[in-house]
Amino acid sequence: MNDIEQNQVGVWIIGGRGFIATTTIISRLLLQHEEIEPIGLLTCSEYFENLPFLDWKSITFGGCDIHSYSLTKSLEKLIEDHIVPFKFQSHVIDYLRKIDLNIDNIFESLPLEDNLSPKEQIVVCRKYLKRFKEEQKLNKVIVVDLSSTQPVTEIEEKLFKFDNWKSLDFFLENTNDYIPWSVIYCTASLLENCAYLNFTPNIGSELPGLQDLAVQNKLPHAGKDGKTGETLLKTVLAPMFLYRQMKVLSWQSYNMLGNNDGSALSNADSKKAKIRSKDSSLRKILINSSDVHSHVAIDYVPSLGDWKTAMNFVHFEGFLNTRMSLQFTWSGCDTNLAVPLVLDLIRFIELAWRSGEYGKLNYLCPYFKSPIGYPEADFREQISILFAHFANSRTS
Numbered sequence: 304m305n306d307i308e309q310n311q312v313g314v315w316i317i318g319g320r321g322f323i324a325t326t327t328i329i330s331r332l333l334l335q336h337e338e339i340e341p342i343g344l345l346t347c348s349e350y351f352e353n354l355p356f357l358d359w360k361s362i363t364f365g366g367c368d369i370h371s372y373s374l375t376k377s378l379e380k381l382i383e384d385h386i387v388p389f390k391f392q393s394h395v396i397d398y399l400r401k402i403d404l405n406i407d408n409i410f411e412s413l414p415l416e417d418n419l420s421p422k423e424q425i426v427v428c429r430k431y432l433k434r435f436k437e438e439q440k441l442n443k444v445i446v447v448d449l450s451s452t453q454p455v456t457e458i459e460e461k462l463f464k465f466d467n468w469k470s471l472d473f474f475l476e477n478t479n480d481y482i483p484w485s486v487i488y489c490t491a492s493l494l495e496n497c498a499y500l501n502f503t504p505n506i507g508s509e510l511p512g513l514q515d516l517a518v519q520n521k522l523p524h525a526g527k528d529g530k531t532g533e534t535l536l537k538t539v540l541a542p543m544f545l546y547r548q549m550k551v552l553s554w555q556s557y558n559m560l561g562n563n564d565g566s567a568l569s570n571a572d573s574k575k576a577k578i579r580s581k582d583s584s585l586r587k588i589l590i591n592s593s594d595v596h597s598h599v600a601i602d603y604v605p606s607l608g609d610w611k612t613a614m615n616f617v618h619f620e621g622f623l624n625t626r627m628s629l630q631f632t633w634s635g636c637d638t639n640l641a642v643p644l645v646l647d648l649i650r651f652i653e654l655a656w657r658s659g660e661y662g663k664l665n666y667l668c669p670y671f672k673s674p675i676g677y678p679e680a681d682f683r684e685q686i687s688i689l690f691a692h693f694a695n696s697r698t699s
């Protein structure tokens with residue numbers, strides 16, 4: 304299929320050769336040619352059929368990765384792990400080869416150890432973004448963070464203290480400290496007038512200084528950490544205990560992951576970032592959270608591949624202080640839970656941008672474990688906020 308024509312909007316993926324990235328790229332092509340059903344995509348549902356979302360053929364992908372293996376190699380792995388059906392291989396291979404040319408190896412190590420100052424790293428990223436825009440003749444680019452979970456470092460606390468772009472900019476210009484890569488990429492993106500989507504637990508546009516920059520440059524952004532599986536289920540179930548006035552005593556979660564993300568999370572500091580994001584949703588819902596004993600554990604179990612398994616044990620107290628428990632096991636294909644959300648988010652952000660909206664898009668909260676600037680974690684409440692935002696356009 305040859306369809307790199309009439310492209311108007313660029314989607315530049317950080318971690319462009321990862322599982323979610325590669326499957327997102329493939330899915331855009333398969334959706335365009337109606338070879339797959341848009342299962343899991345709210346933007347293709349009857350609820351939003353009146354909204355003028357970007358069509359699939361108008362998206363051109365580019366991006367960066369620290370790995371140099373090709374997208375076709377990623378596809379092989381996705382087929383081997385039964386994430387993408389083999390029957391699609393011949394349909395998408397040429398397309399992947401073309402998109403591969405737009406994915407650069409900007410930096411080669413993790414964390415960024417290329418002996419460049421943060422300021423120099425930002426300059427390098429901007430150069431690649433500019434080139435992507437020029438070469439592909441794009442007016443608009445949305446940068447999407449789909450990179451590995453980065454380790455939590457002490458510098459984060461300091462970065463959160465800069466409450467405007469001017470003070471953060473001054474710091475980034477003059478420091479030689481290690482700065483998390485999501486901050487480097489996000490700064491470069493916003494300076495290059497790109498919208499920003501953070502699907503990972505990384506900091507990115509959560510920093511007040513970068514939120515300020517997005518507002519100054521009139522750019523929309525959303526994040527962080529896609530709510531795809533176990534946390535989604537928790538934020539549906541936890542309100543039930545609250546509104547039935549049953550007291551949750553303990554909520555224990557044990558996650559096993561066998562994909563690259565699982566391997567990245569075997570780093571203790573990266574795991575900290577993910578656990579922080581997962582546990583906070585539950586605590587926000589259960590108002591008496593200080594009394595609740597909760598714990599999230601994550602282990603890397605290679606044989607599971609992309610089939611993440613999460614076991615939960617909820618110990619609670621009902622009438623006459625009777626103690627009971629709920630136990631459930633969630634087994635999901637991690638990548639295929641994430642991809643429809645990424646595609647939806649790209650379309651929602653692009654539409655917001657076209658409509659003149661900028662700053663953090665609060666109404667996209669149901670898509671995230673830790674929605675930026677939005678305290679509500681209850682999934683039903685979050686979905687009502689999304690629907691309320693579009694209420695008029697849905698009835699028109």
Ligand SMILES: NC(=O)c1ccc[n+]([C@@H]2O[C@H](COP(=O)([O-])OP(=O)(O)OC[C@H]3O[C@@H](n4cnc5c(N)ncnc54)[C@H](O)[C@@H]3O)[C@@H](O)[C@H]2O)c1
Pocket residue numbers: 317318319320321322323324367368369370412413449450451452484502503504528529530531532562563564567637638640641
């Ligand atoms: N699958 C889900 O349900 C889900 C839900 C929420 C969040 N996420 C997050 O999405 C992200 C991607 O997940 P995945 O399964 O595709 O992981 P993956 O490991 O397959 O892909 C991540 C890619 O990022 C690249 N990368 C790492 N550091 C980089 C850097 N500094 N610059 C550029 N590229 C870099 C890696 O080389 C890899 O290709 C992870 O952070 C994960 O935590 C996934």
